[in-house]
Amino acid sequence: MHEYSIAYDLYVTARKAAIENNATGVKKINVEVGKMAMVNPEQVVFLFNTIKEEDPLFTHAILQCDEHPPRTRCSCGYTGDEIFICPSCGALPELVKGREIVVTSVEIEVAD
Ligand SMILES: [Zn+2]
Secondary structure (H helix, E strand, O other), X not given: OHHHHHHHHHHHHHHHHXXXXXXXXXXXXXXXXXXXXXXXXXXXXXXXXXXXXOOHHHOOOEEEEEEEOOXXXXXXXXXXXXXXXXXXXXXXXXXXXXXXXEEEEEEEEEOO
């Protein structure tokens, strides 16, 4: 399942960041999901919560997924968010951005 591997990757990324920074816990993971990534963010959050369940570092962790609009460009010079038909020339625009899933930040707790 696509969403499961994404949720697991996010968990591993956040865990690594927490350990590298001597965190006592992970508070929040902020993620940008491109609209064209064909991912259901709610499903990712649900699976993430299942994966993190047994990990005490993640007891209070929240996964925040924000959807991002796509970005396209066309050989005629058009850039925008039309993904199927270029509004200036009618050609199929090229997808520049919108398929990626990016961790923008990991908020952690550290001991005094
Ligand atoms: Zn065009």
